[in-house]
Amino acid sequence: MDAKSEISIERDDGAGDRAQRIRDQLRHAIIDRRLAPGAKLSEQEVGALFDVSRTVAKAALQMLTFEGLVRTERNRGAFVANPSIEEARQIFASRRLIEPGLVQSACARITETDIAAFHRQLDEESRHLSSRGPEARRAEIKASGDFHLLLADVAGNTILAKFMEELVARSSLVIALYGRTGTSTCGHQEHREIVNSLANRDVEGATKLIISHVDHIEADLDLKTPAQGSLRSALML
Amino acid sequence: MDAKSEISIERDDGAGDRAQRIRDQLRHAIIDRRLAPGAKLSEQEVGALFDVSRTVAKAALQMLTFEGLVRTERNRGAFVANPSIEEARQIFASRRLIEPGLVQSACARITETDIAAFHRQLDEESRHLSSRGPEARRAEIKASGDFHLLLADVAGNTILAKFMEELVARSSLVIALYGRTGTSTCGHQEHREIVNSLANRDVEGATKLIISHVDHIEADLDLKTPAQGSLRSALML
DNA sequence: CGAAAAATAATTGCATGCAATCCGTGCGAT
DNA sequence: ATCGCACGGATTGCATGCAATTATTTTTCG
Structure with a gap:
């Protein structure tokens, strides 16, 4: 039972699992459209929302960037991707x-x-x-x-x-x-x-x-x- | 000439391009076997080698972890992957x-x-x-x-x-x-x-x-x- | 009044310090 | 002799501070 919730294997990523949980929440919000394409995701804001430091928030945003769900511009910030x-x-x-x-x-x-x-x-x-x-x-x-x-x-x-x-x-x-x-x-x-x-x-x-x-x-x-x-x-x- | 080195598009990842360059170097070393499977990649060592702080080294290792080339264990460190x-x-x-x-x-x-x-x-x-x-x-x-x-x-x-x-x-x-x-x-x-x-x-x-x-x-x-x-x-x- | 330039505000890039965790080792008890 | 356990070393996890960069606003000059 409950097999589908275990689809993604809990692999121990580089960052602690706190960043991973934040990533999951953000991803969920993105794919069910609570976060629109182009929305800004500042490290500080994300960190404050989940009560973690910018370090952890940044790690979560980095993961989403690898998946192509977030686009980050140097010294500018992270945004929900806007696929062409x-x-x-x-x-x-x-x-x-x-x-x-x-x-x-x-x-x-x-x-x-x-x-x-x-x-x-x-x-x-x-x-x-x-x-x-x-x-x-x-x-x-x-x-x-x-x-x-x-x-x-x-x-x-x-x-x-x-x-x-x-x-x-x-x-x-x-x-x-x-x-x-x-x-x-x-x-x-x-x-x-x-x-x-x-x-x-x-x-x-x-x-x-x-x-x-x-x-x-x-x-x-x-x-x-x-x-x-x-x-x-x-x-x- | 040298066109093939530009195959991968320079996309602006979450971390600065310094981490990206370190990742490329490490990846290169892994795929041409200068780094054997199972070799330890400590943040400190990597940082010292490339003359950056642990923060940047960690980001590079995180990227490699996403690609499946590196496996990291919590509070233990990063190792070159050992695929089963x-x-x-x-x-x-x-x-x-x-x-x-x-x-x-x-x-x-x-x-x-x-x-x-x-x-x-x-x-x-x-x-x-x-x-x-x-x-x-x-x-x-x-x-x-x-x-x-x-x-x-x-x-x-x-x-x-x-x-x-x-x-x-x-x-x-x-x-x-x-x-x-x-x-x-x-x-x-x-x-x-x-x-x-x-x-x-x-x-x-x-x-x-x-x-x-x-x-x-x-x-x-x-x-x-x-x-x-x-x-x-x-x-x- | 408009445009260029300078100052300001906001944000990330990066380094470092401290705390938490894990592993190995040695000691003592059974 | 083996098992349990506490201690020490090493490494990462995480937070924070400062510098660098970008965008914005204000100022100033034509």
């Missing part, structure tokens, strides 16, 4: 490459326990879908990404799972910036179909489903404005 | 997944300039191959990895290029630990063939070549000792 359209395309190109590989590996390794975890994940998604309010909306976004992280977890490759963690988080930023609809409610049904194919060990079917699923997510974005996009990002700072 | 056999398998599984994607993208985007860069890279490799001595050996290892980074660069996806940087560096560690022959001299010929296929925009051929190339690299490793491996890694610390 080109970056958005690259993120989804990467996902189109990696996720089919995850599906294939997951198909070969999936166990009954994993299937149960997937079903809990699906239930969680539909629970948030049927709820109202912005809080449920945020939880929905988070859960939608967690599905893909669970997939990476089942695939059993720690390294790819770490990559996916980064890609999913950055995808959330991209969706916040360029998404048309808030979230594609159709995504949930696609998740269900993917789980079904996985449970049946239908590699081919699951692969096709995940590809079209990623395509659908990207299709919901408005990435056709190269000029407007660069202008917008230039003014946004 | 399982990790080694996952690294190569990731490469088998990503590199074919890079090839396909590179095939579509490759320009004359890129082809020239590839040829310079190949020349560099053969130059080191024909040289003698441990120094040339190190340069050969480095160049062999740089080929794959150049491929990622030509593919034009910054995110995947970053992933590849991590994978290639960690591969170097794995080869140092589990490699049978020092370096597979046959790899160079395979690189040549891959470049030829890319230049001809032969997607299918290049894809097959890169897959068998990665397979060959992994086949040169001794990863068949699951029981001994876990014991060994447990005792090795």
